[in-house]
Amino acid sequence: MDARTRILNRVHRALEGRPKALLPEHPHLPFPEDPIPLFLRRLAENGAEGHLLSPKEAKALLDELAQGLPGVAFGRGVPPSFREGLSELPPEEAPLGVSQALFAVAETGTVALTSADGRKAQLLPPTHLVLVEAEKVYPTLLAAFQELKALPPALGLHSGPSKSADIGQVMVKGVHGPGRLIVAVLT
């Protein structure tokens, strides 16, 4: 008998005669607030920056962030119009990463980033600009998960800059991941 069989047998025996507990339904709560203002507020509370912008304004923001930098690392899903006039660098070297989010969640101030977009640009540069379509901002985590049709190999939920208080309980930003998170909600 292998370890798998032995473990499953022990689990089975342990549960003999144990009452079976029912699985509760997910709650169906109406969400009264417009998600976008809440999303921007929660981002700010998490130490990130959020802006509601037209694609043109978002491109201007990117150009401003990229000014004076040697180059930018782009996620695969970032529209070509955003790349215009900027030189590309591998994420290992780029001081700025730009990603396209799959969706965002207002109540937690979260952007969801897929592995299909490329993980390194989401994690290695010290500054991370995330683009998300306004209609992809869901009020709650549950609402977002209910709409999710297919799952990529990895989904990263980012809700602010990388941080740690492990050194003497002092909050430090940018420990391993980006120390600055900027989200552009595209109208």
Add this chain to the structure above:
Amino acid sequence: MRAKARLYPQEAARLLREKPGVRQAVTGATLHFDRNRLKAYAEVPIEEWRNRAKAVKEHVLSHLDQYLELAEKRLRENGVQVHYAEEPEDAHRLLREIVRRHGVKRAVKAKSMLTEELGVNPLLASLGVEVYETDLGEYLIQLLGEPPSHIVGPAIHLSLEGIQKLFHERFGTPLDAAPEALAQVARKVLREAFLTAELGISGANFLVAETGTLALMENEGNIRLSTSLPKVHVAFVGIEKLLPRFQDLALFLPLTARAATGQRLSTFVSLIQGPAQAGEEGPKEVHVVFVDHGRTALLADPEAWETLRCLRCGACLNACPVYRQTGGHPYGYVYSGPIGAVLDPGLLSLEEAYPLPYASTLCGACLEACPVKIPIPKLLLTWRHRAVAEGLSPAWEKAALAAFRKVMESPALYRLFSKALRGLPPPQDLLPLLRAWTEGRGPLKPSPKPFHALWKELKEEDGR
């Protein structure tokens, strides 16, 4: 990890005597966590959240065989290699094989209590693999060669001065370097490790059966990096970590974050389904190792099985007035504080861990804090009853309690002993007889007159 839980009382007293700074650091950090948790709980209908989370966990545990088989099936469909480990040796065998097959020279590790249980770091070191703990707190204690002191904040027992000294000796930073500067030094060392490691090792906060999703929570980004950059990712998952549905994460992720650190959600959550697709960045091989190591025995326990609901948030540690005095080290095993006191006797054996259920005032703060309402105070008593029934409590304790009872039941004996005790030298001078008790405690000063004498005087005054 070799357990030393049997030595809890002596180790707790020794720590308080020899490292007085630890108490201050741990109390400060845990009070901070606890205040944040209370604020975060107050913001949502927390009772409803806790009840629902408890019910979901009870459902999974009472159908655990079915969910394990479903999870395994989904994981395999996603291209994940699934393994089972009953004991640390099984995990070691698998790691040895992976290290050999991929020529692993360097491994990056995301903080995981289960890998502490399994002794993953010593095993990898014995194979000549350089292991980097990548959570900043975990990296600090790795440099010091210490085990974690807290489930969520492994280095909360260290003072800033201590860390400045460590980095000064290790990396030549100035003794007054700011936390930001120290973090930058660690970032640089660990970034190099992330970029060159062949193997990434993690635990899991949850594993969703219906989708085969590994869920991992953190604030630094080190878990995302550890599970994204190396070509092989191995995740060790306790069999109790299963959730039925992907949408259950919408409850469990924020609940865990609120309980652990008072956040609405941890800064980073990794939801991993499997290896990278062709042409994508990410690991080419993902392994999930389902670990028993005492969990099926706990599941069979008619009372202690409730500990398997634990989310490892550390909220009960932060709320505990006993844990706050020492941090986790004296508990002598991976899990400390109230949850450790009810989990460790089940995972190890009561014989190994019997002092831990006594490390509590039974104040109930742990139950109030627990996001899945584990009846910790009740279970502490369960283990105490069992310890007495199994004859594990020391003989002197039994004799002392019998004598105490005799004295308390007889007014004449009570008066006699009350007088006699006042005549004795203070207990700390009666060494070595009472040494275990007096170590780490202030001197006892008896009141000049016993209470019954004061009471008698008071009544006489009234009567006058």
